[in-house]
Amino acid sequence: MRTSIATVCLSGTLTQKMQACAAAGFDGIEVFEPDLVAAPESPEEIHALSRRLGLTLDLFQPFRDAEGVDPATFAANLRRAEAKLALMRRLGMDTMLVCSNVATATIDDDAVFAAQLRELGDLAASYDVRLAYEALAWGRFVDDYRRAWQVVERADHPNVGVCLDSFHILSRGHDPKEIEQIPGDKVFFLQLADAPLLSMDVLSWSRHHRLFPGEGGFDLAGFLAHVLRAGYAGPLSLEVFNDTFRQTDPDRTARQALRSLRWLEDQAARHLGSEVGPGVARLPDVGEPSGVDFVEVRAEDAGEVEVVLAQLGFTFRGRHRSKAVGLWTQGEARVVLNEQQARGAAPAVAAVGVEVTDPDASAARANRLLAPPVHRRTYAGEERLAAFSAPDGTEVFLGRVPDGPDATWTGEFRLGTTPAGPDLVTHVDHVNLVQPWQHYDEAVLFYSSVLGLAPQAPLDVAGPAGLVRSKVMRSADGRIRLALNLQPAGLRDRLPQHVAFACDDVVTLAQQARARGLRCLPVPDNYYDDLAARFDLDPALLATLRDLGLLYDRDGDGEFLHFYTATVGRVFFEVVERRGGYDGYGAANAPVRLAAQLATA
């Protein structure tokens, strides 16, 4: 389907926005009137620029407070409309958004709304312009798309149709199913926006917190399916008012925006199944990734990380045959230490490999979703893994699900040791990646659209330097869990990232690691006093926890035991044991961890 985006979604001047939309690959734009008013370019220049960039100018918006007014006000509205229609002629545009009156309406009567829209329609027709009437969620009288359609039906004018906006419909909890009753050719325009599920006044929610599809909590695939069933064949257009996107790089936001539409179109096609029409594009079909292939830590000198991995029971499997890269493994947990780095680079998680059934299909999907590809030099006979850069710069590698216990690329590592076993660590439980605030929502969309991971409900963790918002992206079976932690904007130093290893006996592992000299993050005595007050713990278990510096959580019958290593550079490790189906991450313990990390930083 054709794609479009309102210029209000992006930062910058009108021409900067247009350049960004064209570079990302959009087919068209909605011209948000204040962007044009503030532009030094004439309407003719904007028209000509759009032609050169290959962008259609799909919708002029918004025309406000048109209907439901007394005759004197309506006469003034006609005069105002004519000025805008003349402007649209200079822009070469043919569709104008008329949103339901919020300010000047005094007559709550469908007949009046319809008559005034009809008169506006006559005027618009003389300029070859169509009017798309939209019910704002906070419209004075018309605040429901079903009433807007009744008004349009009653106006019965070829130049008057409806505009449907997912936010205005879903934010109010209106059932989108009745969209299917509207003739497709009377849906003149479709605006799409997602949003987090907030409980606040709908106007502020709309103006500040909209998101691109896939970043929020609305069922937009279901919504779009209804619109397509109605027979709508116009562009899919985004209208997202968002405080963050208004101040970040428009080129980047435009790519993120187009990714959201491609993802949504695919989701709607899946939703429609055999009903889907020929114009709705699908993405390459890929299953969900089955596990973490490897985690890569980069540093000028990874020696300190090697010490910690050895203390945790990892085996050094050798050095890469052509690169300054080492491999450490335990069970199915593989850590790659890459020392091909600039002087002074401190250890940090730089890449995560995931195991997929069909790497080529996954790479094609990522390309289609505008994921920035990453190049890694490979020599003859070495396995070439496709890779893409996540919004925070973490590289995501697509590896093939291994046939045996080890990934095939591990054969490129030499002069290492054979694991002596038994391995207490079984696999990577989760990876915690710190996100700059500007890229948090983009990261959610990236991992859900490119890898098919599902966002879990966010939660806030109180640390001594601010609240850390955390959202886990996971596969259905839980074998991939990426925790996205939002860096507080006021914090100068970046929070550390971490890799959590799963094990079946964290007590034994902690004892062995201590015997090997591991420095754990210190846990205060007050924490154990509080544990004793909160849970009816077996005193022997409590003594063991206190003795080994283990943390504890419980959820129903499930239990969670875990500990953290000290931080090396920008990374630390965690070892977790999940008992009885515990499915969380010990969030109640995170404030203790954050405080201890601040104290030992």
Add this chain to the structure above:
Amino acid sequence: MRTSIATVCLSGTLTQKMQACAAAGFDGIEVFEPDLVAAPESPEEIHALSRRLGLTLDLFQPFRDAEGVDPATFAANLRRAEAKLALMRRLGMDTMLVCSNVATATIDDDAVFAAQLRELGDLAASYDVRLAYEALAWGRFVDDYRRAWQVVERADHPNVGVCLDSFHILSRGHDPKEIEQIPGDKVFFLQLADAPLLSMDVLSWSRHHRLFPGEGGFDLAGFLAHVLRAGYAGPLSLEVFNDTFRQTDPDRTARQALRSLRWLEDQAARHLGSEVGPGVARLPDVGEPSGVDFVEVRAEDAGEVEVVLAQLGFTFRGRHRSKAVGLWTQGEARVVLNEQQARGAAPAVAAVGVEVTDPDASAARANRLLAPPVHRRTYAGEERLAAFSAPDGTEVFLGRVPDGPDATWTGEFRLGTTPAGPDLVTHVDHVNLVQPWQHYDEAVLFYSSVLGLAPQAPLDVAGPAGLVRSKVMRSADGRIRLALNLQPAGLRDRLPQHVAFACDDVVTLAQQARARGLRCLPVPDNYYDDLAARFDLDPALLATLRDLGLLYDRDGDGEFLHFYTATVGRVFFEVVERRGGYDGYGAANAPVRLAAQLATA
């Protein structure tokens, strides 16, 4: 009255928070349990530190989900309570907050609540601890302070009283008047928080958006007056959950917090008038400032600013007798250009002088409100003005209201020109100061408490680099108007500040300024086309506006005509003409200005 603050209001570790509270001058603190749990120090160390710092430990909080539960849960709660009471003994504390059950209550019965609180009270009595029962705004059954008091009255236990929290009461719109019916000695504790008037779920509002008194929209003076009438004699304590304060310098936040309490105590005393008791401290009484004394621009070389001022019709009044400082005036508008600056310092608004009736009283008030004093070197025979640093670093000088047309200190400037008149500019209309996001709420409190300015409703202005939140602080007669503009967090370069001059004939002034070579900020043609569509303007006026690059706004019968100069360093100037009682700032035109400034930057 004694002052206290919950440790959750501040960033840092528990001991850092305690140091900050003591340094600011608080009498005591509330120990927020998670801060203690995460602290490596033992309860005995915390107790000893509090003694050394001279801080009382006023309230241990919170004890959750105590009442309204089945017998088995209540038995577990008693066990949990006993562990916390033992901990409080180690801390040397005597009051614990019990907040109404939100999670485990199953029995909605005052008799059960009272009986269980009585049993908890018996246990607490054995530890010499008093329980302060608080109705959370989102409590499962008890969510109203009046019901909490009924429960406490029914419990009828000397160790069980109520805790009143302004947020929980005012956020729900509960009338605080009935507080006066509660015996003062049964109000065991008082927690104060302000908040912006938001329409959102009360839990999120409470957890993220609370503010210190004077920074939000609650009538806290009226609230506190009710509590004092009830006979409450305990500490005034702050409990402010706020995402910003959690991540900013705790020393600074603690000073801000104490400022808010001193201001509030004074406001409540005024509210009570002759009813006020002897323990309630007043601030020095000062009238509202009557005008802007001067605006000071600092730069290594202010030459470019001088050119602009001359073009606007200002007169050079001379150079200061002992400093590299020049004075330019027009009407009652005075601009001081201070070139005693470091190499490369670009022009920026560095200070604002205000005219007050009694500078000594105003300075005493500012000192009492912990405003950081600013030192300026003065020589024999020069006027010494007290000055304080506002949260954004702008220096605020307190000058005496002049007897004649000119401030007395202008006599220190020599070798200048005598104004030839007629002066078109009459005075400084407003000064626009850009605020870093961390200090925005603090700035509101600073200007309202120190200068007695009133905050106007905030509004958002959409610029090409983000939304700019703007709030005007003004005196009742409008002679002092400081517009605080919130710098978008994602914007690397600081937004410019500006000084707006009032005049009675902006058309003539613009013509004269143009003739003198002034470069105005260019206004796009599209803007005038839009003006013509929006307002039924006289074509001659529209032509004049377009010709001179003037902007226009209308509000009822009032009209606003204004223009902006180009930016020099970090400052630009505006000239405004208010017609027919127009009282705004042309906010509708600000996006056009921001876009033009970006384009010409």
